[in-house]
Amino acid sequence: MDAPLIVLEDVCFAYDAERPVLRGVDFRLERGRRIGLTGANGSGKSTFLKLIVGLLRPTRGRVCVLGEERRVEREFLPVRQRVGFLFQDPDDQLFCPTVEEDVAFGPLNQGRPPAEVRELVTDALAVVGLEGFEHRITYRLSGGEKRLVALAGVLAMRPEILLLDEPVAGLDEAAQARITATLCGLRHEMIIVSHDQQFLDATATTTLHIRDGRVQA
Amino acid sequence: MIIAPFSMGDSPVHRLDPRVRVVASTAFAVAVALTRAPGPATLAIAAGCALLVIARLAPGPLLLRFARLNVFLALLAVLLAAAAPGDALWALGPVTFTETGARMALLIALKANAIVAALTALLATTDASELGHALWRLRVPPKLTYLFLFTVRYLDVLHREFGRLRAAIAARAFHVRCDRHTLRTLGYLVGMLLVRAFDRSERVHEAMLCRGFSGKFPVMAVYRLGGGDAVFGLVWSVIVVAILVWR
Incomplete structure (x- = not known):
């Protein structure tokens, strides 16, 4: 059997030493799995995702991603090339004026040549069903379109694993259905944070809960 | 806007x-x-x-x-x-x-x-984004160019955030008078807007790091x-x- 893609062992984290958010998280993401993650507001779901890509560092415990332990910024750089992170608020993620530039941002950072990047952008927009959106202005898109463009920006980097932070929160039914359909059409391993049990039933293979600073079944 | x-x-x-x-x-x-x-x-x-x-x-x-x-x-x-x-x-x-x-x-x-x-x-x-790229091509210092582009991109987001805050205080019957309460409320409004803008800039930076940002901006447009x-x-x-x- 393959080694798990992501392993967290006894991970603790606190923004404020008085009130730790995570208190000894043990977690594994195996190949072929899509894990749904629920938990109360402030229970540490987003914190958990940020620890995996090194935006935050644990105060204790080990974070192993793609077969290696990751401790410092330098070790997390390759993780961010291969693990795609979709932020909760697409306005945080879409910072370029046009859709094309925003989707191209990741692949260009990976050092791919412009001609290939153009193809990746077209492909990624096709996957999320937004063909022909290249020259639209990002701040004039609807909420659902912004979310899909943000997802395209992550997919254009050709990641192996996706971390999705509340991908359908605040969207209407039609937009939720589009995101659900898009995610179901992908073959990536995923960790999906959401409050919406129906959405998780449709997209995840297992659902876990963050409770009392730990990840539980 | x-x-x-x-x-x-x-x-x-x-x-x-x-x-x-x-x-x-x-x-x-x-x-x-x-x-x-x-x-x-x-x-x-x-x-x-x-x-x-x-x-x-x-x-x-x-x-x-x-x-x-x-x-x-x-x-x-x-x-x-x-x-x-x-x-x-x-x-x-x-x-x-x-x-x-x-x-x-x-x-x-x-x-x-x-x-x-x-x-x-x-x-x-x-268009503002075209203007930004033109400045970039004309070798205006990149920091100024990106300051301009980020301002254009986030002006609307901040404007909406301001709108939400203002709507929220109006919903609790706030109206501008000539007293300390008004001044304090407007002060909180501006302060909260700054705090939120700062928080957002951190989240934007994190999102950029997640997509492999290393300090240099790639530009694709050709004129x-x-x-x-x-x-x-x-x-x-x-x-x-x-x-x-x-x-």
Whole structure:
């Protein structure tokens, strides 16, 4: 059997030493799995995702991603090339004026040549069903379109694993259905944070809960 | 919120390369600012108005823009005519308006209107992102360029955040009065907006890190100069040089 893609062992984290958010998280993401993650507001779901890509560092415990332990910024750089992170608020993620530039941002950072990047952008927009959106202005898109463009920006980097932070929160039914359909059409391993049990039933293979600073079944 | 109301149009001016427009409007503004005679100032305003006609901008917002400018200029003209020394033209009680003052005020009005006309026709017709890329290509320091692009991108987000905060305080029956409570509330509103903007900038930075950002911005857009740019460039250079020589 393959080694798990992501392993967290006894991970603790606190923004404020008085009130730790995570208190000894043990977690594994195996190949072929899509894990749904629920938990109360402030229970540490987003914190958990940020620890995996090194935006935050644990105060204790080990974070192993793609077969290696990751401790410092330098070790997390390759993780961010291969693990795609979709932020909760697409306005945080879409910072370029046009859709094309925003989707191209990741692949260009990976050092791919412009001609290939153009193809990746077209492909990624096709996957999320937004063909022909290249020259639209990002701040004039609807909420659902912004979310899909943000997802395209992550997919254009050709990641192996996706971390999705509340991908359908605040969207209407039609937009939720589009995101659900898009995610179901992908073959990536995923960790999906959401409050919406129906959405998780449709997209995840297992659902876990963050409770009392730990990840539980 | 629409940031550039004149940018969504189609005209020979809208089709010019953004770099040409930035250079042309800068050169024009400098040349006009240096003039000291009504002759070249009149030529400048004629050129500016001609561009406005070619750019086919919506007359309503355009008139409003010039009305605002000229209200300000009228105040300035009154002050200037009263303050400048010279032959008395007209006396109102203790205040005398001089001919020199009136001439200077007229010149300033011509120059200001000419510059605003040219900037509106050339720069306001450029989409903000195009303008950013043009600045980048013209080797304006990258920090300034990205400050500009980020401002354009997040102005709308902050505007909506401000709208939500204001709606939230209005929903709890806040209205502006002349008291400490009003001042404190407005202070909180501005402070909260700053805090949220700061938080957002951190999240934007994190999202950029997640997509492999390492301090350098990749740029994809390519611009090419066309025949229209050459014709405009030639005609505009002649006008700018004429203004500079004539002064």
